[in-house]
Amino acid sequence: MALEQKLHLKLSQKLIMTPSLQQAIKLLQLSKLELQEVLNQELLENPLLEESAEEVKPEEAETTDQKNEAEEEAKKVETKEKDKEKDSFEEIDYDAYFQDYIEYGYNPRMTEEHEEFPIENTLTRPPNLTDHLTWQLNMSDASPRTKEIGQFIIGNIDEDGYLRASNEEIMTSGGYSAEEVSVALRAIQSLDPIGVGARDLRECLLLQLQFLEVDEPLVETIIRDHWDMFMQRHFVQLAKSLGIDMKTLEGIVEVIKHLDPKPGRKYSNERAIYVEPDVYVQKVSDEYVIVLNEDGMPKLRINGSYRAMLNSMDSKQDGETVNYIKDKIRSAVWLIKSLDQRQRTIYKVAESIVKHQREFLEKGIDYLRPLVLRDVADDIQMHESTVSRVVSNKYMHTPRGLFLMKYFFHSGIDSDTGEDISSLTVKKKIQSYIEGEDPRKPLSDSKIMKILNDEGINIARRTVAKYRDELNIPSSTDRKQIF
Numbered sequence: 001m002a003l004e005q006k007l008h009l010k011l012s013q014k015l016i017m018t019p020s021l022q023q024a025i026k027l028l029q030l031s032k033l034e035l036q037e038v039l040n041q042e043l044l045e046n047p048l049l050e051e052s053a054e055e056v057k058p059e060e061a062e063t064t065d066q067k068n069e070a071e072e073e074a075k076k077v078e079t080k081e082k083d084k085e086k087d088s089f090e091e092i093d094y095d096a097y098f099q100d101y102i103e104y105g106y107n108p109r110m111t112e113e114h115e116e117f118p119i120e121n122t123l124t125r126p127p128n129l130t131d132h133l134t135w136q137l138n139m140s141d142a143s144p145r146t147k148e149i150g151q152f153i154i155g156n157i158d159e160d161g162y163l164r165a166s167n168e169e170i171m172t173s174g175g176y177s178a179e180e181v182s183v184a185l186r187a188i189q190s191l192d193p194i195g196v197g198a199r200d201l202r203e204c205l206l207l208q209l210q211f212l213e214v215d216e217p218l219v220e221t222i223i224r225d226h227w228d229m230f231m232q233r234h235f236v237q238l239a240k241s242l243g244i245d246m247k248t249l250e251g252i253v254e255v256i257k258h259l260d261p262k263p264g265r266k267y268s269n270e271r272a273i274y275v276e277p278d279v280y281v282q283k284v285s286d287e288y289v290i291v292l293n294e295d296g297m298p299k300l301r302i303n304g305s306y307r308a309m310l311n312s313m314d315s316k317q318d319g320e321t322v323n324y325i326k327d328k329i330r331s332a333v334w335l336i337k338s339l340d341q342r343q344r345t346i347y348k349v350a351e352s353i354v355k356h357q358r359e360f361l362e363k364g365i366d367y368l369r370p371l372v373l374r375d376v377a378d379d380i381q382m383h384e385s386t387v388s389r390v391v392s393n394k395y396m397h398t399p400r401g402l403f404l405m406k407y408f409f410h411s412g413i414d415s416d417t418g419e420d421i422s423s424l425t426v427k428k429k430i431q432s433y434i435e436g437e438d439p440r441k442p443l444s445d446s447k448i449m450k451i452l453n454d455e456g457i458n459i460a461r462r463t464v465a466k467y468r469d470e471l472n473i474p475s476s477t478d479r480k481q482i483f
Contacts, residue, residue, distance in 0.1 A: 024338040028345060029389040032278045032293055035342075039298050042335060048306050048328040049335070052299040129161065129196075129267040130154055136191045142184075149176055149184035153197065157188075161196040161264025162204070195263035202227050205259050218242060219255050230256075235482045246482070277397035279350045279405070281361070288361060290350045292343055293397075300339070302332050348380040349390045353408050355379070360408075361398055368422040370412025413463075416456035426457060427467045434473055442476040 030038065043049050127135070133154045137147055152173055156165035163185075170181045189197040194211045198204035205223050214220070222230050222238070229238045239249045280291040310325045356375060359367035377384045391405035412420025430448055437443045443451075445464045452459050473479075 020334040020338070023334060024341060025389070027338050027342045028386070029392050031393045031395075032276055032297070034393075036296060036298075039300065039339075043298060043300075046328050046332055046335075048303050048325065048332045049300055050303045052301045127267065129157065129159060129264045132267050133157070133188065133191055133196065137187070140187065142187050145180060146184045146187055149174065149180060150188050153184060153188050157197060157264065159264055159268055160262040161193065161198070163188075163197050163199055193260070193263040193266060195260060201261055204261065204263065205256065208259050208263075214255060216252060216255060218244070218248075218252055222252060223256070233478075233480075233482070275395050275402070277402060278394040279346065279396045281350070281354055281396060281398040283361075283399055288354050288358070290347055290354065292347060292350075294343075300332070300336050302329065302336075345382070345386065346390055346394070348382070349376060349387055350396060350405070352376045352379045353396070353405065357408050361400055364400065365428055366425055368408070368410065368425050370420045370422050371409050372411070373409060414458040416458070421457055423467070426452065426459065427471055429455075429457075430464060430467055431471055431473070434468075434479070437479075439479065439481040442479040444476045 027035065027038070043051060134151065137150045137154065140147075142150065149170065152170060153163060153165070156170075157163050167178065167181050167185075170176065170185075171178060176184075185197060189207055191197075195204040195208045198207055202223060206220065209220050209223070221242070226238055226241060229241070235246070235249060235253075239246055242249070277293050280293060282289045282291060306325055307329075310322060310329075313322050353371075353376065354361065356371050356379075357369060359369065373384045373387045377387045380387075391409070394405045396403055396405050396408075407424075410422045410424045413423060413426050415421050429452065433443055433448055433451060445461050445468065448468075449459060449461045449464045452464070468475075
């Protein structure tokens with residue numbers, strides 16, 4: 001059969017991700033603080049956007065006396081595809097496109113220049129572990145060679161205070177001798193905080209004992225000669241090996257417990273992360289009211305001066321300028337409409353969550369219902385991926401406290417009553433059982449399973465073990481205390 005070329009016509013429908021739709025998806029997933037940063041950046045980059053003292057609705061982005069003029073301009077700058085994008089916005093499956101934008105980043109907000117003396121406008125941070133050790137090393141009377149090696153050692157100490165380079169690696173880095181490295185390491189290990197520069201936990205504790213001058217010699221003996229037995233909690237065998245009674249051993253263990261396993265942590269620069277709710281849920285009479293948090297959010301509108309400038313220009317003579325202004329108008333219009341769409345979508349999702357979890361808001365954690373994304377998606381007639389983007393990294397302030405919006409979504413466990421129980425409720429029960437147990441006779445996973453089964457919750461032992469692991473609670477063997 002001979003090969004031949006033919007032309008065929010084919011009709012098909014395909015969803016095209018335009019830049020405007022990409023922007024709408026990005027805005028939907030941002031938290032309030034992230035959105036503020038993006039909007040402030042847009043105000044800097046787009047001269048057609050300006051901040052209004054009053055809230056401006058998307059359809060009122062232009063002033064009243066210029067409304068007809070703005071509508072005329074919008075028709076010029078918006079393509080026919082725009083209407084299709086608007087119609088399909090709430091039905092689109094974002095999952096197919098989200099991966100390309102998951103790493104979306106933002107430029108830091110620019111600040112105004114100030115006339116004050118620069119040092120008054122300079123932010124400082126407290127010294128970290130590296131700074132603290134370097135300062136002490138420079139102030140010491142160590143030789144320049146020792147300080148040089150010591151600086152390399154400091155550079156290889158992690159935030160917990162442990163040295164993550166071997167002596168051989170230190171020697172190779174600058175052609176140093178074993179003796180020189182040993183002298184420098186001792187110099188670093190003599191610095192504050194005590195225990196810094198150790199290679200492992202055992203050495204860290206021994207260094208602390210040297211400086212603390214503990215009176216009980218058996219403390220060092222246990223760490224130096226019976227470390228494995230101590231770590232495996234074989235206390236009866238350990239007491240026999242040392243020839244002491246359990247009461248004496250209990251006192252020694254208490255001394256070891258008071259040593260610092262991570263001496264470098266006190267110089268960590270980790271700071272508290274402050275969150276701001278995106279949604280407030282307030283109870284008014286017998287109803288819960290949804291209020292979106294828009295405090296500090298810039299109210300955007302289109303700059304009328306540039307619109308007037310556009311009308312006075314000749315498109316033939318000032319073609320490049322006209323096109324620039326039209327592009328910026330198009331971008332500004334879509335940003336304002338995307339913001340409005342974002343707020344309305346968040347409101348719908350929050351309203352649905354409150355409707356499903358009303359009993360939790362009224363009575364507490366024991367009444368948290370099983371809820372999945374599909375339940376909310378079906379309720380508000382949107383796609384699951386849209387709901388997923390909305391609840392990502394957003395907080396809801398309720399009469400019960402501040403929660404991530406994802407907190408309200410959990411799978412269910414069967415119960416004898418015929419109603420599923422939230423997995424989070426079951427986890428809270430497991431945690432409360434363990435907190436109230438006898439530390440000398442901790443509850444095993446099988447015992448916890450039996451307690452839950454007796455309460456009418458049908459759960460398997462492996463599920464109990466899984467939930468316990470998710471709560472970062474050790475097994476009953478590891479929780480058991482001899483004294």
